[in-house]
Amino acid sequence: MSTEHTAKRRRRQSDERGPENRGAYEKGDLWFDDGNVVLVAEGTAFCVHRGVLSSKSDIFRDMFSIPQPLDEETYEGHSVVHLADLKADVYHMLAALYNGREYYHYRKRLPFNVVSALLQMGTKYEIDDLRSEGISRLRTHLPNNLCPTFHHSFESPPNVWDNTIELSAAHIIAVINLARKLDLHDLLPVAFYFCANLPTDIILDGYKDSHGTHWKLSSEDLKRCFNGRLMLQLHGWDQYRVVLRGVPSPFCDGGTQCRNALATKGRSVWTSVSPTNVDALRPLDFLGHWGLCKPCKLHFNQEREHVFNELPSIFQLEDIVSDVWPGAFLYMS
Numbered sequence: 001m002s003t004e005h006t007a008k009r010r011r012r013q014s015d016e017r018g019p020e021n022r023g024a025y026e027k028g029d030l031w032f033d034d035g036n037v038v039l040v041a042e043g044t045a046f047c048v049h050r051g052v053l054s055s056k057s058d059i060f061r062d063m064f065s066i067p068q069p070l071d072e073e074t075y076e077g078h079s080v081v082h083l084a085d086l087k088a089d090v091y092h093m094l095a096a097l098y099n100g101r102e103y104y105h106y107r108k109r110l111p112f113n114v115v116s117a118l119l120q121m122g123t124k125y126e127i128d129d130l131r132s133e134g135i136s137r138l139r140t141h142l143p144n145n146l147c148p149t150f151h152h153s154f155e156s157p158p159n160v161w162d163n164t165i166e167l168s169a170a171h172i173i174a175v176i177n178l179a180r181k182l183d184l185h186d187l188l189p190v191a192f193y194f195c196a197n198l199p200t201d202i203i204l205d206g207y208k209d210s211h212g213t214h215w216k217l218s219s220e221d222l223k224r225c226f227n228g229r230l231m232l233q234l235h236g237w238d239q240y241r242v243v244l245r246g247v248p249s250p251f252c253d254g255g256t257q258c259r260n261a262l263a264t265k266g267r268s269v270w271t272s273v274s275p276t277n278v279d280a281l282r283p284l285d286f287l288g289h290w291g292l293c294k295p296c297k298l299h300f301n302q303e304r305e306h307v308f309n310e311l312p313s314i315f316q317l318e319d320i321v322s323d324v325w326p327g328a329f330l331y332m333s
């Protein structure tokens with residue numbers, strides 16, 4: 001049978017099954033002429049292949065295996081499946097499946113809305129590759145240890161090229177909501193730490209993304225954030241009090257140099273410290289300029305390690321992160 005006859009027969013079958021073009025859809029950027037199913041999201045249609053989606057997602061495989069009624073909707077001869085997702089999220093899911101290099105290359109920095117799409121669609125449709133890619137990129141910005149440049153890490157992580165996301169500070173509001181929604185609870189303590197360091201207006205107003213989604217913290221999470229901010233201020237102050245006390249580490253091997261430095265320079269801390277400092281995990285870099293020995297530098301940075309370990313408690317997250325919180329590793333050069 002010729003291709004033309006086959007096409008006519010297909011059209012007849014589709015006409016017999018149900019109305020063609022029940023909806024007036026806009027064709028999306030992914031439209032394969034040899035596709036065999038049309039996904040529709042927010043009025044945009046994508047013609048793709050059942051086999052490709054089924055091979056990556058049991059959810060799609062099960063969806064496609066359900067017998068369709070005789071009056072099923074078709075579009076250009078193909079079955080239509082409506083998805084209750086943003087069309088942009090559907091596009092990125094499909095584009096990642098068909099053109100993975102654009103999404104999985106570790107040197108390609110992805111916009112936040114793309115990572116959000118990979119995480120949400122990967123979780124909803126159980127596509128492990130998408131979800132794993134999104135998690136890996138979030139972890140680059142939210143490390144689960146106290147690396148030397150930790151305080152730079154959310155917007156500008158230490159390794160600025162690998163597995164990164166285009167971020168602004170306010171994205172942390174969306175990250176907290178995604179971590180809750182997608183059960184990525186081990187990201188929450190560090191995410192709340194960065195959130196607590198934001199200006200109050202941003203914390204209260206949230207973040208509106210380019211698709212119109214307004215990400216805001218729940219009232220419970222707002223309480224967590226502001227209560228935690230107060231705790232961080234107290235911890236930050238404790239860190240400097242240890243320096244002001246001027247007693248070298250019990251393991252000090254710097255002798256009089258450390259004692260003299262602490263005695264002569266320690267009081268200068270008064271002039272450089274704000275009692276409202278929230279960035280309690282920032283390394284005390286000035287100690288390096290004082291010529292202190294390594295045991296002393298470790299000694300005076302121990303409060304940071306303590307604060308990092310206490311983040312779940314500081315933000316009242318113990319119930320959901322107790323099993324997934326690894327604890328700090330204090331690095332010191």
Ligand SMILES: [Zn+2]
Binds near residue numbers: 258294295
């Ligand atoms: Zn010392």
